[in-house]
Amino acid sequence: HGSPGAAVPVKQCPSACQCEEDGILLLVDCSEQGLSSVPTDLSPLTSYLDLSMNNISEIQPNAFRNLHFLSELRLSGNHLRHIPGPMLQGLYNLKVLMLQNNQLERLPSEDPWELPNLLSLRLDANLIMEVPARTLSGMRSLRHLWLDDNALTEIPVSALNDLSSLQAMTLALNRITLIPDYAFRNLSNLVVLHLHNNMIRTLGQNCFEGLHSLETLELNFNDLQEFPVAIRTLAKLQELGFHNNNIKAIPERAFVGNPLLQTIHFYENPIQFVGRSAFQFLPKLHTLSLNGATEIREFPDLKGTTSLQVLTLTRAGLTSLPYDLCHLLPKLKVLELSHNVIEELPSFYHCTSLQEIGLQHNLIKQIEMNTFQQLGSLRSLDLSWNSINSIHPDAFFSLQSLIKLDLTGNRLSNLPMTGLTSLTHLKLKGNMALSRSFGLEDFPNIRVIEMPYAYQCCVFGGCSSYRSASQWEEQMGSEEEDFQKKSPSLFPIHTDNNYDLDLEEFQLAIEESKLQTSIQCTPIPGPFKPCDNLFD
């Protein structure tokens, strides 16, 4: 190694490094070489220098002084504690500086880094407790800033004031407890702001003022006690997350200032009250999930929110649904309303895209002819644990895609068969008045079936000769065990927000390929559950 500052042959490659020419410039990779200092014989034509994952704890003065062409400098994964301003002097063309995964505790304040063309600065995974006011003043072109996974206890408001070009910033995984008013006043170009995994308990009413371009805001995994009303100034917001907080209510007109919202993730909050108008006028929202908001009595007023594809509203106190539900939500694919107290159903006639309906654990008594009419895409219908005592003969007439029907725990004495030929999964357990027998021809594609009585399984289990109970149990038991282990829940109704149709089809295809040969019918006939129909 030559002495610092000594003339270096234009294209020399330091011994421990690998070099590659990029036109007249040089790409130098010295990563993971066990280096304890910056090579002193770096070519002045170095445009890319990777010193990551070494043992460098200090940078010699003038280490980069001649590297006027340096565009990207990687120092991540070393043991750097402090980088005074002069260390980075002369890097006028630097665009990317990676300092993540070091032990930086302080950032220079009196003599800040002069990096006028820097675009991306990575300071994540260090030990930084504060960002002094002038630290970032020499980086006015900065667009992307990573300060996540540090020890910040407050938003570096003064330091951020200089960064009007900033477009993306993460302050996640710190110890921030409060966002003061006007914290991001000058960040008019900021598009993405991550604040997840802090301890934010309080938001200033005007804390997001100035963020005119913000599209993504993440406040997940904090300690917010109240709905972040400060979001009302974020007119460009498209993606909002505040799941895993401590919010108990969503107020009326909660998102009136955010007409472009596409996703709102707020699960894992003890939400009890939701204003009826909370989710109005969100024409781009495609998923809405509310679980356990017990104070909801009425279906939300979704005026102007016309693109919903997934609506989940479970464990609340809904007693009825709007008759014009499908006029309001014509694009609905998944409707999950389990664990309410719904007694009557409207016609879902205009919800032609519906693929999945979950109405289990309600108080429904009847299914009319037009309730599920024209739902040609419906694949899964869960009506279990209601009080259904009658279903119109043509109720399932047009459901040519229906493969899963769950009527467990109702009061049926008969089952209309029209329209059920494509079923692969049928559950009727608990309908003790349903004693009729069925035939294989009724369900040519059936794979899994649960009947009220064992004798109803005989026609599916092929039990022409009587088998001793042990033999029977043994053979079915191993198959049943096998089945339980492999198969996902039969009706994987998705209650969280990232519902994925492809995954479910993929799981179903796996199951079908294995079950091609046998039909699983329960309860399994045996010595105490004979094959003959005792009611005849």
Next chain:
Amino acid sequence: GNKQVSGVSSQGCQGGCQTCSVYNGCLTCKPKLFIHLERDGMRQIGVCLASCPNGFYGTRSPDRNDCIKCGSECDSCFNRNFCLRCRAGSYLHKGKCMESCPDGLVPSDTKKECV
């Protein structure tokens, strides 16, 4: 210690690995490093990195740091929806890759951006 559980060990692991297996490389990483799954034929090999490779971005959470794929049009990104550098043929503007630039801006082939 380096208790062998079905081939999992913390002894002899490469670079930033915490635990590894002969067949799948790194299974967990040392604190603050990202785990990235590389494909090797039918196998997935875990490696531990201080920054994710091109085409991936890092997500940090209290118990795990992962490399996640960027959007298809993106060479390097900040998160799934915000690009830092676009693939050939499109130009970057405020985190989006565009085939043509918004009014008032023109495409720069050297910078691969709308300027």
